[in-house]
Amino acid sequence: MRSVFKCISIIPVLAVLLVIVSGTSNAQEPRIQMSHLDHLAAKASETVDVNIDERLVQIAIKVFNDKDPDEAHIKKLVAGLKGIYVKSFEFDTDNQFNAADVDSIRNQLREPAWSRLVNVKSKRDSNVEVYISLSGSNINGLTVITSDARELTVVNIVGPVDLEKLAQLEGSLGIPDLGVEITKPKTKNEDK
């Protein structure tokens, strides 16, 4: 009889442990910490700081117009996302951020959780790194880091991402222009 009581009394303990374990597994989402970059906002001439968690994504989805093909396209793209986090800084002068700022992001993007898809380093142009987090054969996280002398941008998308569809968004949708110069036109001197 006592053993039966023991077994019954263990059930809630196991249930709590299960809740804790499931909470821990959620904590393993491919989200990276970018708050340490906030100090750059004081030096930057333009700052973009976007923090949209899963709740906000779900709320935002409700105001997308399904009849508009562009909005329907975005809605489909973001429907399963668990968060989008962006920090972008543009500076008027060179070298306002240091390598440690970028390294602190890069250090969070280590294998096996993350795989580096693209790494372009340029002495004159911007450096670009694309990392993806895989869950089986599906992408469940994306991080893009671009940096040059006067710009640092980190984009972190948590959740299933269709890279092809995401890349197709550029130049469509009537998305408001941020005024952030993303690609710098090459001058003749640079090409030489």
Next chain:
Amino acid sequence: MNDEYLWDKSGEPDPEVQQLEQVLGTLRYQPEPLELPENFRPARRNRYLPLLAIAATLALALLAGALWLRARTDSKPGQQHAANNPVAPSPVSSPEKKNEELPHRADNSIPAGQERKVFAANVQRRPRRGFPALSKTERAEAIEAKKELIVALRLASEKLNLAQRKANGPASPGQIRNQHKIG
């Protein structure tokens, strides 16, 4: 053979039964105190296990309560929306039926002490929006989130395309390219 002795020990004793009594009598129950071996130690009951179980049960109850409250809060805006636009209890659409229940009066007046029963009214309904379950503040929050979402997606898309162009385009001097194929 006398069976009385066998049943209730009355009558003439049966020697055979007596013999059996003697043999089996040694196995008769004899009350004596329980003697435990010296090295025997009763297992100590874990005093903390019931407390732990109670704490865990309380934690689960709190968690369930919080989830229930959250679900309730989430569903409230829609209910409030419905409460603000009460629907007539029994909508009557056919004009004949309406005429039966509301007899025409020449002066269109209502007799004193008699309230006019309205079964249907010409209520101008608000045009249905695409997001009916959102409250005013939630809608404002949603529109703000949508703007931010689009800004974030635009940046992500541009950066992704930039990476693609740089990875696929002609390599400029001093540029190191490193593209990994996945899958």
